[in-house]
Amino acid sequence: MNTPTSLRDLEHHDAFIERHIGPDDAEIAQMLRVVGHDSLESMTDAIVPGSIKSAAPLALPKAITEEEALAKIRAIADKNQVFRSFIGQGYYGTLTPNVILRNILENPAWYTAYTPYQAEISQGRMEALINFQTMCADLTGMEIANASLLDEATAAAEAMTLAKRSCKSKSNVFFVSSGVHPQTLEVVRTRAEPLGIELMVGADSDAAGTEAFGVLLQYPDTFGSINDYQAIADAVHARGGLVAVATDLLALTLIAAPGEWGADIVVGNTQRFGVPFGNGGPHAAFMACRDAYKRSMPGRLIGVSIDTEGKAAYRLTLQTREQHIRREKATSNICTAQVLLAVMASMYAVYHGPKGLTRIARRTHRLAAILAAALRQAGVAVGKDFFDTLHVTGIDAAALHAKAAAARINLRRIDDGSVGISLDESTSRADVIALAGLFGAGIADVDALDAATADALPAALVRKSAFLTHPVFNSHHSEHELLRYMRALADKDLAMDRTMIPLGSCTMKLNATAEMIPITWPEFADIHPLAPAAQTQGYKELIDGLEAMLVECTGYDAVSLQPNSGAQGEYAGLLAIRAYHRSRGDTHRDICLIPESAHGTNPASAHLCGMTVVVTKCDANGNVDVEDIRRAAEKYSDRLAALMITYPSTHGVFEEDIVAICEIVHAHGGQVYTDGANMNALVGVAKPGKWGSDVSHLNLHKTFCIPHGGGGPGVGPCAVKSHLAPFLPKKLGEDSATGMVSAASFGSASILPISWMYITMMGQQGLRKATQVALLNANYIAKRLQAHYPTLYTGRNGLVAHECILDLRPLKDATGIGAEDVAKRLIDFGFHAPTLSFPVSGTLMVEPTESESRIELDRFIDAMIQIRDEIRAIEEGKLDREDNPLKNAPHTATMVSGSEWAHAYPRELAAFPLASLKLQKYWPPVARVDNVYGDKNIMCACIPVDAYKEEAEA
CATH class of the missing domain: 3.40.640.10 (Type I PLP-dependent aspartate aminotransferase-like (Major domain))
Structure with missing residues (x-):
């Protein structure tokens, strides 16, 4: 006899969590078996260092439905x-x-x-x-x-x-x-x-x-x-x-x-x-x-x-x-x-x-x-x-x-x-x-x-x-x-x-319709940025609420929403560090240590803040070289202003020594800037502000669901510990040690409802589960593809964080096929390419995010395996080293439907490398x-x- 379903169970499935996270619980269980774990918790314990793991759940409300969240934000807008x-x-x-x-x-x-x-x-x-x-x-x-x-x-x-x-x-x-x-x-x-x-x-x-x-x-x-x-x-x-x-x-x-x-x-x-x-x-x-x-x-x-x-x-x-x-x-x-x-x-x-x-x-x-x-x-x-x-x-x-x-x-x-x-x-x-x-x-x-x-x-x-x-x-x-x-x-x-966009370090996740709806409401869209404060009480409540949510997610003490891109957030964070040192009379502190694996914006932002960049090494496993940081910190002790570090690393691993790294920098008078690009691997699991970091920028257009829009808009809030809070960007008309970094006091304010809606609908348990499934999806891809493409770097227990780097360099040496050829061939399968040759030349960095279903992950994996089979055919002499479907990819409809076909491989292989593509096919225009x-x-x-x-x- 079946046990009746409870009202609580029925209401749980109305929550937004089930809409945002791609795999359902049964699929998660199957994927966990592939990865080698029996629960999301045991997998998380195996990936995330115990020294940084949050002991308590996020102090945020529980998940609610889309309709409830829209009603709440409607009341704010009014x-x-x-x-x-x-x-x-x-x-x-x-x-x-x-x-x-x-x-x-x-x-x-x-x-x-x-x-x-x-x-x-x-x-x-x-x-x-x-x-x-x-x-x-x-x-x-x-x-x-x-x-x-x-x-x-x-x-x-x-x-x-x-x-x-x-x-x-x-x-x-x-x-x-x-x-x-x-x-x-x-x-x-x-x-x-x-x-x-x-x-x-x-x-x-x-x-x-x-x-x-x-x-x-x-x-x-x-x-x-x-x-x-x-x-x-x-x-x-x-x-x-x-x-x-x-x-x-x-x-x-x-x-x-x-x-x-x-x-x-x-x-x-x-x-x-x-x-x-x-x-x-x-x-x-x-x-x-x-x-x-x-x-x-x-x-x-x-x-x-x-x-x-x-x-x-x-x-x-x-x-x-x-x-x-x-x-x-x-x-x-x-x-x-x-x-x-x-x-x-x-x-x-x-x-x-x-x-x-x-x-x-x-x-x-x-x-x-x-x-x-x-x-x-x-x-x-x-x-x-x-x-x-x-x-x-x-x-x-x-x-x-x-x-x-x-x-x-x-x-x-x-x-x-x-x-x-x-x-x-x-x-x-x-x-x-x-x-x-x-x-x-x-x-x-x-x-x-x-x-x-x-x-x-x-x-x-x-x-x-x-x-x-x-x-x-x-x-x-x-x-x-x-x-x-x-x-x-x-x-x-x-x-x-149309398709997953598996770009590493870019976090292309669901931008839910319910999150997008409020941005066109006149109560948000038709407010002039210099309207009197009495007219913008809804915006104040929204902004104050979102800042508090981000403080809780990150473990910092204060947030500025003024920076209107990730790079602006970096700039604001480094300006805060600079102003802090100057307030203490340390005007000579101008050295910024940056690992060689860092995002390109990091050294560029430091340069714009008048800092001198000193690049530190990474070890053979892709980790930041702690001893090299120690040597640099000691060498420049009197001048050390900051360390900029990405965590989890740009190489896609949780490094074990992050707490020790923060202690080294602080011991020499510097501040720790943690690039928040990879925050999607941390929300609900660990908080940078609690392990010793002083400041981070966050990418609301990554972790917190504002869509990328073809390359913008973005929002890059700057989150800081209390000692840096007085040095956050000022608002127009205020006096502050740090000036404005963007034209409007609250940056791209009209799209902040998107992130507010996301956090509100996911709630404390949903945000943590999203992070865990992001970790699971990346490790599922790495495990399924390990026999075909080795993962360049792994962390503890052979696992990666929320992204994995597939190493194609040996294939290039053997066949002449490089990462770019694979990227272009993926277009024939209807996929956007992963991140190409960053942070390591000749590799592909894949970040599937928690929003991708198992069906979509498997579709990507099948495409990558088929491409590996084509490369193998080149290795075995079955396909020509120069005239093959990878070197000539992508194939347009005009190419494969022309009256002549001059290639040594079949048209069908060019156009339909998998049978499923005959049912639904994207044709590149060029x-x-x-x-x-x-x-x-x-x-x-x-x-x-x-x-x-x-x-x-x-």
Whole structure:
């Protein structure tokens, strides 16, 4: 007789844990037998050193259902008040086209994609990014633009360092106009100080006479004025300096492009191209510059190459510029872009086209001109020569703000008692009438006032040049056409909605729909980052709650959510260490020890903080060489600032000596920075803050489920022990020993609900089980593949952590088949490649995460075994060493369906190496991309239509 199922058992299976974790309990039991353990607990004990294991469970609530969590966060969201915000200062109201909202932002084909390091399966998102680059270059009048940066303020800071290393001037002064946005000045100031750059802030009129290696101007400036900077640019160039300009792309549809009057570097934010306020982010910034600086430009750059069939193909170009290659010699630590938001902004431009963008800009400007005319008629002083922002002076600002608040309107508060009013695409006639009414100015007839009011654009700076002339910006203006275009691009790519992405150190896990839902709610999306605190009580509760959750998960004492990428989190953590030492008079502490296996951002971040990097060794088993750390700590005892270490290691093992390593560093006066990239192996099992670490950054876009979005957005909170808490990044308007690292006080605030939902739904038991299953899945793959590909490094009891490194180097020696060939062949099986040749050249690093089911793991394992059989056939002479399915992978539909087949192996082996692929098959849009050709023939803008014609004729 069956025992009745209890209500408690039934309710347990409604919990989110069962949705997030891929294998069910029966599959977990089967997989544990393969690994050699009878329970998750015994396996965890065998992997994790006892010296670091948490004795108590996480002090978090129990798991709840999706519906319960959504109800809780709805109650939090309702505590925010959505006023009409005309604050401006770099953030503007916008109307997200619904077709883009539904089919980009809310579409997992776009938001679950990874950084396009594997070009063949990323052609769709890279075409969208080429559109973004072309859009930014066209509107700014520059020759080249990158594929997005984190925000306008950090882009301006990057412009400063680009100018420093590219100019002819020997000066160490960087001049910043007092007309730049306040948050931009704060971030530039933060970045300049550790690098020893002298910042000079002054009026625009002082720029021409200052001996500086570069100047930063705002165009239009933060108060709305459109100034003619031609003479300043000429004067700066005459002294060997460079001109950087922060600008507004919508304004540039009407006013002369900075490249037309002498700018060398142009930065800005694309937020108003369809991306909501979001309390400050995420938003895609950009950098455009002269062609001469392309090899020094920070961030990612999409270029055009060809594949083995001679077809045009996109790829990440000039990667030798990137921090993960240059390491301590890097000029930037940028790792994350803002791809998802850049795609949204580019599609906004594609949808509206040049005429539509100009129409939006002209309407915005006309409303601003009408409002200015009404205010002047009422005797109110308003600035002249503006695009969308009015600077109102000579008024009782306090009374005006009180009156505006009563009408649920936000205006900009300026320190001198004046007021700013920024209009935008979402502004209506009724808004203009209401705004005028706040000043006692009545508008009887908007059309009559419009007819009587001239534009406020300076005649000498009216734009005359064309922009966005490429057909892509002139072909998709109906919703039907844009929908099909976006679908066509998505179909070219592999993202998490189609397949597991087994990248090591990148943690590509489920981004659950319930986690994503709140980010588009107006109560989160439509909050200006400078809205009064009384209107953002919901955000405060959310942020305070998430910070407390992360404190509990990590064992630290305080968290800052300001860093909007992992690299920014590293930078913030090292700045905190630097400020701590200086507060104690230890200004001489400047040595940062970094193991040779570390992520490339680590040495780059240390360099940006003014530290000197000393690389320490790893032993033959992939562990950090403790004795080498000891020797280095002793040698540099008086100068030791920090050790940066990744745990579990980048080699995928829990090292036994982590506590001893922390003690060595502390004994010599240093601080321990633990890179949180691998936190997915620790949550609920061990806490860095409890084993001796002083600071970590966390990747919310990895461990805590914010999706990667094709290479951003990211959030990289900085978590610290109490002695470092006073040195976390400050918020705008605060005084602090450490400045701001991102433009908004809470970074990419609008996506924080994702991580809040994840932790809330998983609860204490779910988070621990997720970690354990992540360990299990990695060890299951390693065990199943050990007869085919040896695992390079293992930890205690022959087990790995949450990822394993498969060693293909012996196969390369025997057959000529390398890790890249295996990576490309996996595309024919419908898989994204694992991490290629990092941290060890010639290897593949696999991280399956807890979200992958046993079915998906076995599908990957079957593919890897079949590939090994193909390599074996080369070893045995059954397949040709040069002409084989690995060397020619990936195979496109065009290749295998052509009238001729010139290869020695069958078409069927090329196309359908496993029978299951006949039921469901991904076809890559291009064959293997030629990287060398792309770097020798650099083109980083939309492909001319003629090129497609030539390709068709060929």
